[in-house]
Amino acid sequence: MNVLLTGGLGFIGGHTAISLSRIGHSVYIYDSLINSDKTSIEILNQICDNEIFCQIGDILDTKSLTRFIESNKIDTVIHFAALKSPFESISNPSIYFNNNISGTISLIRAMENNKINSLIFSSSASVYGPPEYNPMDEKHPENPINPYGKSKLLSEKILKDLAKFQDWKIIILRYFNPIGAHKSRIFGEFANEKSNNLLPYLYRVAKGDFEFLSIYGNNFDTGDGTGIRDYIDVMDVADGHIKSLEYMFNNDNYKKDNASIFNLGTGTGVSVLEMIELFEQVTGIEIKYKFEDRRQGDVGICIADPSKAMEYLNWKSKITTEESINNGWNFFKNNC
Numbered sequence: 001m002n003v004l005l006t007g008g009l010g011f012i013g014g015h016t017a018i019s020l021s022r023i024g025h026s027v028y029i030y031d032s033l034i035n036s037d038k039t040s041i042e043i044l045n046q047i048c049d050n051e052i053f054c055q056i057g058d059i060l061d062t063k064s065l066t067r068f069i070e071s072n073k074i075d076t077v078i079h080f081a082a083l084k085s086p087f088e089s090i091s092n093p094s095i096y097f098n099n100n101i102s103g104t105i106s107l108i109r110a111m112e113n114n115k116i117n118s119l120i121f122s123s124s125a126s127v128y129g130p131p132e133y134n135p136m137d138e139k140h141p142e143n144p145i146n147p148y149g150k151s152k153l154l155s156e157k158i159l160k161d162l163a164k165f166q167d168w169k170i171i172i173l174r175y176f177n178p179i180g181a182h183k184s185r186i187f188g189e190f191a192n193e194k195s196n197n198l199l200p201y202l203y204r205v206a207k208g209d210f211e212f213l214s215i216y217g218n219n220f221d222t223g224d225g226t227g228i229r230d231y232i233d234v235m236d237v238a239d240g241h242i243k244s245l246e247y248m249f250n251n252d253n254y255k256k257d258n259a260s261i262f263n264l265g266t267g268t269g270v271s272v273l274e275m276i277e278l279f280e281q282v283t284g285i286e287i288k289y290k291f292e293d294r295r296q297g298d299v300g301i302c303i304a305d306p307s308k309a310m311e312y313l314n315w316k317s318k319i320t321t322e323e324s325i326n327n328g329w330n331f332f333k334n335n336c
């Protein structure tokens, strides 16, 4: 199929492009470069046997996106393009709502202009908000606490209504904490000063950019007091999209309305201190750290129940956290 990846030059979109190309799909990327770099096109084309096509453009530009879909005879869309920092979204809500919600609406209109109606959407565990129980299944109440999470939930609701009233095929994937990198060592997460996730920060400490890692909170109700998350390898996340495409197009059980939301996580949690220990074991590099106050809005534990993805998509995570750390670090130390 001809698959359009909005935001396909980013961390998760780029890895999904590699997986799609490997199994013979033609990949077309549309990306504004707001959080990526043009050089990623060449890197992706070095890794992939089949050429990946890319146009630089903003999904808010409905006319240009309409033309791109038309001229490349796109069959289906995976929608990654979004701004993704919960913390930045608190100081810039309107920018997040415009990019993430208006961007999604613009994409829908461009697809309608071309009479295509199937889409896989990158959503996030942040739509759940503070966990009422762990692991969280897809029935967990949705109560996002920042504009980023709200932008994802509102986009989900718009897409679900298209499935309900307009016969669209929609699959919503809620990622937990993607980490790792492709084993080629040349494509991964190009961390910048806006990256405030744990692994990019840890890598920068290991590389000597910072003297120590700030651990945000040591008094959560967890075994060692530090935050626990469900870290999932990015190639496993990419595979979740492949399985979703198969389910959407090749499985008679696909019900556009009621079986369309899936958690992508491992089902197990790792604390910040455990992650430091694993990193030290894998790389042999000692990480200095300091405890600091909790970040605003951080929760103690956030773990996926991924059993629905297993049941419907025949998907589960395969890559160990150690392997992810190894691949992520090998990429980071050579490229960032």
Ligand code: NAD
Pocket (backbone or CB within 6 Å): 006, 007, 008, 009, 010, 011, 012, 013, 030, 031, 032, 033, 034, 035, 036, 057, 058, 059, 060, 079, 080, 081, 082, 083, 084, 099, 103, 122, 123, 124, 125, 174, 175, 176, 177, 178
């Ligand atoms: P990323 O920032 O690396 O990639 C997003 C890409 O989208 C970037 O290349 C950026 O330039 C592009 N983009 C953003 N706005 C655009 C616009 N208006 N028009 C065209 N391109 C635009 O992020 P990622 O980690 O690859 O995340 C991909 C998706 O997954 C996002 O929707 C994000 O919200 C979601 N998600 C990510 C995580 C995570 O921890 N990485 C967790 C849950 C959900």
Ligand code: UFG
Pocket (backbone or CB within 6 Å): 084, 085, 086, 124, 125, 126, 175, 176, 177, 196, 197, 198, 199, 201, 213, 214, 215, 216, 217, 226, 227, 228, 229, 272, 295, 298, 302
């Ligand atoms: N942490 C530190 N020090 C750091 C960075 C993080 O101690 O320098 C801790 C956090 O307090 C948390 C854990 O490491 O306990 C993980 O933090 P991340 O920032 O890596 O990830 P979050 O779980 O806070 O958020 C991520 C994405 C969100 C997404 C969410 C759920 O950044 O976009 O997972 O999918 F919504």
